Amino acid sequence: MAKKLTTAEILAQARKQAAGESAGAESPPPATESADAGTQPEAASAAPAAAPKKPAAGGAKPTSTADILAAARAQKAAGAAAPAGDKPAAKATPKSTADILAAARGKAAAAVPAKGEGKGAKPAATGAAVASGEPLPSVEEMMKAVRGGSGGPAAEPAVKPKPTLPPLPKKPVVAAKKAPEAVSRRGVVMSLIGTPFAAAWTFLTATTATATLAMARFMFPNVLVEPPTRFKVGPPGDYPLGTVSNKWKSSRGIWIVHTDQYDGGNLIYALASVCTHLGCTPNWLDGEQKFKCPCHGSGFYITGINFEGPAPRPLERVGLRVAPDGMLEVDKSVKFQEEMGQWADPTSYVEIA
Secondary structure: OOOOHHHHHHHHHHHHHHHHHHHHHHHHEEEEEEEEOOOHHHHHHHHHOOOOOOOOOOOOOOOOOHHHHHHHHHHHHHOOOOOOOOOOOOOOOOOOHHHHHHHHHHHHHHOOOOOOOOOOOOOHHHHHHHHOOOOOOHHHHHHHHHHHHOOOOOOOHHHOHHHHHOOOOOOOOOOOOOOOOOHHHHHHHHHOOOOOHHHHHHHHHHHHHHHHHHHHHHHOOOOOOOOOOEEEOOOOHHHHOOOEOOOOOOHHEEEEEEOOOOOOOOOOEEEOOOOOOOOOEEEEEEEEEEEEEEEOOOOOOOOEEEEOOOOOOOEEEEEEEEOOOOOEEEEEEEOOOOOOOOHOOOOOEEOOO
């Protein structure tokens, strides 16, 4: 196993090799010929050049970084100027951006085939393309050459298949609108009162109308429409002696009485159908010949005099006279009371001769 060298030994060998190569570049020795040159010409032509002589022991040695760099540059220059039969020089390492771009342009020019050549034709040498002065390839071509590799033409991009679009969805079929149906009166009424909003408006309208009618009624005075106090009840011959007529009880509130039992006179008078107790309406009982109050049982004779029950006084008479046309005329605006002696007034009765 080879022994590992130290850093000092590696630097010493590099200095020696650099000094020897610089001396060999100035005076290259002739190539050694083989003993069997006649029988093996191909081997002689392919043999490498002889190794350069080592410099003398007393030669100058590099002592600084500048000397080492100068020796390295001289070694590279010697390798570039070596003949074709010599060993190929090591690839130069680019030191700047210009060197990198020059190397990239050379690779791109070598990768692009010349015009008129087939796809299988070999690309021209990089050095020849640069030396001939031909126009350098464009940046796009150089990028294609770098992506495709330094050996052959740029790889053609794969053709992407076109995406297949999904079919468009069908439009929904819109149903035809139905013709509006005729609205009936019942439907209108239901639409007016069927919703809370309509019911509120209906209630407000009804309330407003009622208030308006009440205000209009307030503007008119209260009038009690009653029949006239004076009215005719027919001729005296319609009322025979000893009878009580109920003809005018319901409509006028009076009885027409024809009797001769009061003071022996043949008289016709009108009695008010109002009980003198509490104002009830008594009934004439023809079989008993008396007026009977249904409320508290007060009883009155045919003459109107009270005789039973709580009634405190007799019934009242109203005015009666014979009109110019011979008809009996009643005047309810005038009343006559027996306890006050008013029945003696001739306007309270009509005497039949």
